[in-house]
Amino acid sequence: MAESRAQGRMAGTHGTLILGAAVMVIPFAWQLLTSLKTLTNATRVPPTIAPDWRWSNYAQVFELLPFGDQFLNTAVVAAARTAGQLLFCSMAAYAFARLRFPGRGLLFGLFLSVLMVPPALFVIPQYEIMADLGWLNSLGAIIAPGLFSAFGVFLLRQFFLGLPGSWTRRPASTGPGRCASTGPSCCRWPSPACWRSASSWCWRPGTTCSGR
Incomplete structure (x- = not known):
């Protein structure tokens, strides 16, 4: 009984940590997805989640800066x-x-x-x-x-x-x-x-x- 309670608390702790980690990762994931969009889609309201997969954006950064x-x-x-x-x-x-x-x-x-x-x-x-x-x-x-x-x-x-x-x-x-x-x-x-x-x-x- 005590062992099952300990496992339940551990599962709850890990679940909370995983949820917190996911919340912290969301801004970085959104930043990555936005960097692969066109300027029009990046500034669209409401925003879109799917990127345009424009990998040339990174090449343009190195060319302009x-x-x-x-x-x-x-x-x-x-x-x-x-x-x-x-x-x-x-x-x-x-x-x-x-x-x-x-x-x-x-x-x-x-x-x-x-x-x-x-x-x-x-x-x-x-x-x-x-x-x-x-x-x-x-x-x-x-x-x-x-x-x-x-x-x-x-x-x-x-x-x-x-x-x-x-x-x-x-x-x-x-x-x-x-x-x-x-x-x-x-x-x-x-x-x-x-x-x-x-x-x-x-x-x-x-x-x-x-x-x-």
Whole structure:
């Protein structure tokens, strides 16, 4: 009896998951079907489900748009912004996590308050800054605003707080100073926090102009 109830619950769970997966797949399936229609059928109201199987639509996209250049620009921007985030955010996060100085908590709170500012408010100021630098219509104007973010500092700070204190407490007689000695041990690129941060920043660069 108990086994049959467990099987019934499992069947219900799998049925719910399958239904949810189907609902999530519908927009992608509709996008694929629409991409194979003519412009007339794609914009028809009410819409039609059956496609026209116009595979030439994909060839026309590559002919009309410089897709190769766009892909290369995207790769360069994503790599540069991700590297900048990991470098600059890790240094700021280490300072907030391990260094003791007056007003650290207040400064960190003010620092995180940037996350509450809508990204759209950064667009015009950043545009003016890039215009003053003469960087308009260049990759630098897209890369520079995303080299640092409050979210990245917060994420890596939490990671540094979870590290053993012995990683950052080394006698001065054993070698270089604090920054040089803690770099190799605390800022390991394969660490879970850095990989998670890198995946997040690599996914976001084309979606925001705020650099947050």
